[in-house]
Amino acid sequence: MKNMSNKFLIPVGPYHPLQEEPELFKLYCDGEIVKDIKWETGYNHRGIEKLAESKTYDQVFFLVERICGICSTSHPFAFANTVEEICGVEIPNRAKYIRSIIAELERIHSHLLWVGLAGHFLGYNTLFMWAWKYREPVLDLFEMITGNRNSYAMFKVGGVRRDIEESKINAIRKVLSVVKKKTELLTGAVMDDPVIHARTKGVGVLTKEDVIDFGAVGPTARASGVAMDVRRDDPYAAYPLVNWKVITAETGDVFAKAQVRLLEISESISIIEQCLDGLKKEKEGDIELKIKNIPEGIGTGRAEAPRGEVFHCVFSDGSNSPARHKIRAPSYMNIATFKKSCIGQSISDAILTLAAVDPCYCCTERLAVAYDITSGNKIMNGEEIIKASAQKTRDIMKKLG
């Protein structure tokens, strides 16, 4: 800590017990109150966009799937939408339903994960264990459908890689009915708890104007009354074929963000149930189109991830790998809103506000396999980057006295 004209600087990170990933927030405080916040990143940057240029379209799916471990289907989903837009094809209905089922299951487990973490930050470890307990059967469902609890490898250009057989549908329904009952209980418990109200209402408020100014997306935007959802606005996969509604709240505080996420879990369950009904109408095995060549052109595809809109832009030169692949994850836009929502809060509330947008640093920096910004390993290897990171921390410590 350093006294800077009556302000204290509290560094949170790059390695901090509160964070799962290395990131540095500098909170400039006057007493207990946060006056300014700065953010340093780059500890995780591994040059995914560059790496994608050296992979074939089929391989890129596995690459972008590893951008993020929690929402590992949202990037392949957006990438599939992008490439199919370049090709101008429409995939079979059965594949659409399967894609939506995977994406919605992922939303359920991602939101439950967030609710658990929010409980943990609040000091409600019972909530944490409760939420994560019911996340577990959702991961088991993934294992049953795809063979993997995370990184499902379900997507390809023109469809999906595995079918959901008739025999599995009942098992899925059974688990969903349990999760539905339990999340309703969970939602009731969170919405009615006076301590949670006191701790989250009016905390970390993000106004509608700020959302528009910062281009925030997903639950962060919807909690501030901006009814934006790619699934409805730019429909893809099975979303236009089922009935569902976009959940919004008006107040923009941490409570509103929790409310939006909890209610979205119920919507997701309803979407999956309708998709399972839809599967019965389609012929089993009709899950992909054969696409041989990707023509020259630009594709701009989107998908609604649990944290908001994922955007991919692919420039194709007609070869079998992208000439340039731009990826924008939702946290890239949402994290910047800290500048508005954290200032004026007390330190303990600021930490909660940081957590409330459900930031995903690995998405923001598009990291995945190994530090490969140079592809020739000219500058750094993994060990050196850890050293550099440690050195940076030491430099900061020295600078701050």
Add this chain to the structure above:
Amino acid sequence: MDTEAIIKELNGRFSTDITETVKRNDKRYDVTINPSSIVQITEFLYKEAGCRFIIASALHTKKGFEIHYHFSKDETGLVLNIHVILSQENPRIESLSNIFNASNWIEREIHELFGIDFVNHPNMEKLLSDGNWPEGVYPYRKEFK
């Protein structure tokens, strides 16, 4: 404003600045513009047409440095790419970060990775590689090996 009204208004008001308009499908348009008019066109899209800035994609090609500014009109599902081509030798363009905060980080990132200058950016600090990357080396340029 619906999609067609936006494209019509854009082509009417900025006819001298727009060199090409390509319709890829009902919801995807690419508009190539003169780089000097980026601020006026962005102000129209953001303030009058109600578009949201998604992100910008930069790429290094034979033509020079290209930037695609992606805008979304959420009510109609439109994605509008505003495309500029900058010179190979001295790539620079006016920053959009004085209009909205959404472009603040991506302009810093593009500056770091491609070496494109964003004139009048309020805070052109490094975003990703502060302190661990040599000055003047731009990893996303084609000549970088």
